Amino acid sequence: MTDYKGSTLELECINTIRAVSADMVQTANSGHPGAPMGCAPIAYLLWNEIMKYSAQSPKWINRDRFVLSNGHACALQYVMLHLTGYADSKISDLKQFRQLGSTTPGHPESFVTAGIEVCTGPLGQGISNAVGIAMGESHLAATYNTPELKVFDNFTYVLCGDGCLQEGISSEASSLAGHLGLGKLIVLYDDNNITIDGDTTLSFTEDVQKRYASYNWHVQAVTDVVTGLDDLRTAIANAQACTDKPSIIAVKTVIGQGSPHKAGTSGVHGAALGEQELLDTKKGYGLPNPELKFQISDAVVKQFNTASKKGEDSLTKWQINTMDKFSASLPEKAQEIQRRFAGELPTNAFDDLPVFTIGETKDLATRKFSEGCINALVPKLPEMIGGSADLTPSNCTFPKGGVDYQKGTPHGKYIRFGVREHAMAAISNGLYAYGGFRPYCATFMTFIGYCMGSVRVSALSRFGILYVFTHDSIGLGEDGPTHQPIEQFEQIRSMPNIHLWRPADSNEMNAAYESAIRNKFTPSVLACSRQTVYGLFGSTKEKAMMGAYTAIECEKPALIIISTGEEVKFCVKAVALLTAAGIATNLVSMPCQDVFLQQSEEYQASVLPGNVPTLSVEASAVAGWHRFSHAQIGMDNRFGASGKGPQLYDHFGFTPDNISNKGKALVEFYKKNGNIPALRNVPIFEQFGKALH
């Protein structure tokens, strides 16, 4: 490209990024070369001139954050991490792109590769995470910075494509970002007019710039990064200068830039170029030894060494001129920052969890007990920040004396997410990813269907988010089946690395919150009732933290009833009826299946011996309960209905009478049939099960 306006070295760097990215995809014969080749100029500018980072200390708390929202373009990011000296992105790693066990997986994984902030790939997540990341920076800056010492002072840069902007989640997050005026969020939109199906004219003809203006963003367009970077340099400078609005820069690029036969087509999006096309492409770039792969000239290496060195210097300068001085003048604040980013807890974190005394304390809905836990924990844990998707009065998530996090009050810790569940969860992931936060967020349990995509990313990313999901059963009543969860518990229980807690009383709620906070690498869903429950005799926080325990125990149980949450109150009465009828019955409260399955086989067998007829009772899908019980009372393959909560519980058979009658029938059944099925979780079996992979 003789007409390139920048230096030849600059162009060589950019073409090298393109070539090595394409080499990676070709070597793996799998992946996405088009976006890396199109976005190479943007990446060059960010890592060479714009961003402040440290390859030696990838977790430097004041680094600029970079989010690759179009995660399929990750070959580009791995190349940049390699050129700037990150340990997990050596040439040998680039050659292992997309191979099992490599540090260069097919989509970015924050827990695998140093320099990756969040797991992206599912479109729209990254840009929404970035909103949370920028919120985190603004909150911590407002909380800790002094006029002289800016401990937190970084930008958040996002690279995203058409796909990310089509996803509703990005609309939700972007609208909120504009509302909050996140001046340090800068989105670079890879405006290449191509999607998998073909040209964007097939389905995406909205005016993106006008749309972002409607969100109150600072909007710019750059029409050419092929022949030079000056326009983009200026646009990024303008974006940095605009401190009261998030910025989006629509950058016209050509997907697969330089590929003689595939540039500008969807054919280059998701498949290797092919050896010949790759060779011709690299020849077109005018790079040395085009027939060889992974070629990086000394000049290019030197250029990025300089950039990398500049990064290390900025860290050193910050350490000496800012952080050390801050630690000297405000040692306690500095220790708090250190503690928060280390993910450690204050020793007294759980001291104020409310104590519930039967007969003395008032019976309440478990959502109110949840509120009590939030009020007890938030003052102890400044890292707890959160809010609700416009259901604050129903979710009971506003802490005593809480302050809204708003444009004018970034030190506030209560987030008004609006009716934006999917973005709420993704923003919580972003806050966690920034570091120093334990976010909680809330909506009705049934609306997890609106944010399952982001909840899954929490679990995969090992982000210990607290999801406070209230109105957790048909008991919520009149709002009817659209609002009544049925399958949601099992949907969460079947997801890896996430805990579903469904407490039956205040002690169990304490256990749920303590477990959720202690499990910093596992998100937890806290299912809360809208209706009043009664203090459960025999419950303690310690017992509940085992996931399941025997709440009512007798000498030689002829029957075991397992239940969770609000339905436990019916089972308590059922046990009384059964006992009166001469059937010795244990009641097992199981607030968290996931945690119970982590206990020793001995403990599991002590609660569920497996040779005692066992009946589970939960107003939800029975799927999943066969693992623990011989028979189930549940909402098997049916939705709820609109009516008064108590009437619904009667109507669907969640009554002490029905439970005790079915319990009797189960005992009778085995008296007749003998051969009591060994339960799935008797020790040997679980052990055996564990061996199966």
Place this chain on the structure above:
Amino acid sequence: MTDYKGSTLELECINTIRAVSADMVQTANSGHPGAPMGCAPIAYLLWNEIMKYSAQSPKWINRDRFVLSNGHACALQYVMLHLTGYADSKISDLKQFRQLGSTTPGHPESFVTAGIEVCTGPLGQGISNAVGIAMGESHLAATYNTPELKVFDNFTYVLCGDGCLQEGISSEASSLAGHLGLGKLIVLYDDNNITIDGDTTLSFTEDVQKRYASYNWHVQAVTDVVTGLDDLRTAIANAQACTDKPSIIAVKTVIGQGSPHKAGTSGVHGAALGEQELLDTKKGYGLPNPELKFQISDAVVKQFNTASKKGEDSLTKWQINTMDKFSASLPEKAQEIQRRFAGELPTNAFDDLPVFTIGETKDLATRKFSEGCINALVPKLPEMIGGSADLTPSNCTFPKGGVDYQKGTPHGKYIRFGVREHAMAAISNGLYAYGGFRPYCATFMTFIGYCMGSVRVSALSRFGILYVFTHDSIGLGEDGPTHQPIEQFEQIRSMPNIHLWRPADSNEMNAAYESAIRNKFTPSVLACSRQTVYGLFGSTKEKAMMGAYTAIECEKPALIIISTGEEVKFCVKAVALLTAAGIATNLVSMPCQDVFLQQSEEYQASVLPGNVPTLSVEASAVAGWHRFSHAQIGMDNRFGASGKGPQLYDHFGFTPDNISNKGKALVEFYKKNGNIPALRNVPIFEQFGKALH
């Protein structure tokens, strides 16, 4: 309100709508009075002057469609249905608002109440359904109308609130609606500045009108419907006149209009006014007998009788002047329309499903077999319309000779949804709701997390949508854990009224499609592999339609292996190894748990006798499999990884060797332990289970 510019009768009608809506909520002491009171003028205008409908024939195919996207305002819609004479909304029904078994549930349910088009309540669904409804009208008009005879010629009106517009799903659907230029879609935005948390300034300060302009919508604002309706009349007329763009009219309203102490506050959103406040409100309206509830004056009754009569006349006119003439001139087309709207199938619907012959037909990925079914069914079933969320080449959903449904080609049947999964599912619901359609739509299985909210509405609404979800296991390989489903199968299996099909070969795929099409009131998810499977000896469409069947059967099985989809191919080899080792083994292929559970206990027992050691093998969460098997090989509480598909299957233990070894171990285990656990689904047990509710 002496300054009311319209007639006093008009104002009395509007205030009566407000009063009766508030009476309903007060009587139920549950519900949402604010929106009905604020939106009463809009509703009055729509039902009294604008809309064409028939209370006597609520399903008239050319009726104008009305969607209450803010479903919590349904008291308003029930009042309108009552005033205009719909059978399910008698005064006695209004008095049963939100009571168990009533025809006036807490949120609109299309299968309960005549005159309700779709189930709304989960915000954003309704407006997105409406996009599908408007698409349906434009497609059928383009398909059947003649220059003289407009069989299909209706508008789709939507009432929605701030909440609907904050949800990402509405952004997705609205962007697509603008792209498609749906001129007969008219959205009335209840712009009342109030959300549950309080004023919209807390979280929602975007410029909605500018945003909709960016989607290429026709945008208008009406600042006053309190003192008169002329501005709204004009705006709706303009919207109707704009035929190449969807219209949105932002109508300034006052939530709880007329409530002396609560109007304009979030306090009137979701709770009854209280007797005194209700009384004072009605006094303010100047209505007779304010102390009495459900008062409708003769003048108001008469006014709506006239409107209702006008509706019946328009139906009669259409029948005589259009439909009868159309039937006379194009009897076959008329019959096709009749058949489609009756949900009947042509007798030869399934004749062309591809026959697979082992050794002759080519082994393919099941997504290719799915494509074969689409190609066989679409020509036979004009009601099949569908597309993909920008994954057409991967989902293999574009039918041979298909034509895109676009602004210029509304007769086309292939929809380019863009990267908009949530709207895609909601639009499919809307197409189904319009009538005469059996929509199918597609994305990767893992991205069901992006549209679970709408998929649930399909199941609840009894809409037989076909969800074609490909890339259904770790076998997809290099894209890694963000793209590899683990919990998704169980998430679907635990949802009421939806079938998950995971075919292992071509015959099973035929069964999946035939079952999905025949179950018109149950949505089906068709899980398809990216990788090649091998024809399964012993498989037939008929056997597969039982949900599970014995594919490899021996005299006296010592072991039963159950598997699904691609993993069946490993199990076939494992069975060979086991047989060679002297362990007689049956292989059960279970493409659909849900359908198998509907079979007779005799059939279930014939496939899974329950007293034979049974091992299930599926590369997904093991949760749910305990119902069918004694031990499970699965992805228990773990995500996948990025790597070559076959390597991943090896790595996670899905190999013939591991399966046969675990099978041996299971047999050994029971030899030692005796007491083979009776499975959950042995007849007596299932029967017993069925009794449990």
